Amino acid sequence: MRLSARGVTVRFDGSDAPVLDGADLEVRTGETVAIVGPSGSGKSTLLSVLGGLLAPDAGTVAVLTDDGADTGVPLAAASSWILQTTNVLPERTAVENVAISAALAGVAWCDALDRAHAALALVGLADRAGSRARVLSGGEVQRVVTARALVADRAFVLADEPTGQLDSATTASVLDSLLGAVRAHPVTGRGAGLVVVTHDPEVARRCDRAVRLDSGRVVA
Numbered sequence: 243m244r245l246s247a248r249g250v251t252v253r254f255d256g257s258d259a260p261v262l263d264g265a266d267l268e269v270r271t272g273e274t275v276a277i278v279g280p281s282g283s284g285k286s287t288l289l290s291v292l293g294g295l296l297a298p299d300a301g302t303v304a305v306l307t308d309d310g311a312d313t314g315v316p317l318a319a320a321s322s323w324i325l326q327t328t329n330v331l332p333e334r335t336a337v338e339n340v341a342i343s344a345a346l347a348g349v350a351w352c353d354a355l356d357r358a359h360a361a362l363a364l365v366g367l368a369d370r371a372g373s374r375a376r377v378l379s380g381g382e383v384q385r386v387v388t389a390r391a392l393v394a395d396r397a398f399v400l401a402d403e404p405t406g407q408l409d410s411a412t413t414a415s416v417l418d419s420l421l422g423a424v425r426a427h428p429v430t431g432r433g434a435g436l437v438v439v440t441h442d443p444e445v446a447r448r449c450d451r452a453v454r455l456d457s458g459r460v461v462a
């Protein structure tokens with residue numbers, strides 16, 4: 243599958259110039275792509291458009307087959323999110339925090355717990371499954387949030403600065419689990435597609451490719 247944005251233009255009320263001005267980006271399942279660029283260049287805006295949270299003023303965004311046919315899958319159903327605000331439930335255990343995501347997607351609680359254990363194993367946190375979120379470190383919480391994104395079984399994962407609050411050693415290990423888990427994610431048979439907005443050159447370097455936002459457009 244491909245998540246495809248073509249000619250995306252977004253203009254916020256009151257702004258003279260569009261934030262995005264004919265931006266193109268295509269991400270395939272099994273591929274990890276970093277979006278970099280200066281603060282205010284529109285990275286988070288592009289992510290919101292890809293995830294169906296924001297409708298562009300012009301351009302098209304769609305989930306396509308490998309051959310380029312429109313799947314008809316709504317954008318909001320194609321992707322799960324890893325946001326800067328982690329929003330874990332502090333008094334719930336790691337596995338419950340992850341299972342909630344599957345349960346909200348309609349999975350029965352017992353099955354949701356099974357899936358959550360598997361997702362925590364993918365991010366290297368199986369041994370903390372029973373720990374309450376409030377006692378986990380920042381890096382461990384970030385892994386819980388990664389597992390929560392994966393357990394929703396979507397073809398794409400959209401991550402906005404997933405390591406923004408972490409020191410460099412923790413960033414490296416969270417990145418290991420994020421990239422490893424996304425690539426091993428069974429949803430499409432070849433891993434989920436990952437789009438990650440980042441200011442961290444190391445995150446960009448570890449992705450399959452990095453694109454830059456410049457003057458409202460995506461440049462390689």
Ligand SMILES: Nc1ncnc2c1ncn2[C@@H]1O[C@H](COP(=O)(O)OP(=O)(O)OP(=O)(O)O)[C@@H](O)[C@H]1O
Pocket residue numbers: 254255261279280281282283284285286287288
């Ligand atoms: N809902 C909104 N209403 C009005 N302006 C907005 C809105 N969302 C974003 N903007 C503006 O659009 C521009 C791009 O914002 P965006 O958050 O996409 O940039 P970014 O590249 O992700 O920045 P950063 O790296 O600082 O997070 C900014 O000037 C921002 O103030």
